[in-house]
Amino acid sequence: MVPPVSVSVPSAGVEVPVVPVAVDTGGFMELPVDPAVAGWYRYGSGPSSPEGNTVISAHVDAPDYPIGPFSRLRDLTAGDVVQVTDGAGATxxxxxxxxxxxxxxxxxxxxxxxxxGEPALVLITCGGEYDPSVGRYEENVVVTATPVP
Structure with a gap:
């Protein structure tokens, strides 16, 4: 499987590199610390897979880093185009x-x-209100997109 190496949403000004990630000791998808870098769930489907979801996630923000590009996922609307480039150079x-x-x-x-199931792209980041008592956001923003023929 050829992994994704970048994801972009031209209409929202999102362009980030993507690195393969696994699962942390708590059973959650690992994420790069820097919100300007996204993680692809390497145990799932990839962008050239004939079925299943390609899952890419990034922090919305993090201590010592500015707000990340995935903060703009909440502004996407149906029909917006997302481009994923894989390690072979295919978009x-x-x-x-x-x-x-x-x-x-x-x-x-x-x-x-x-x-x-049918192939799809799933982008995930944090959203909603930040709860300082637990040090995280209360919700996740989930964008689902289908391949453009």
Missing amino acids: HAYSVTDVVYHRKTELPVAELFSRT
């Missing part, structure tokens, strides 16, 4: 179908990380 275009907020405790993990 895969997707059209946004949904922008949804999920409470972190209610994130549909099995659905979002599915390796079967």
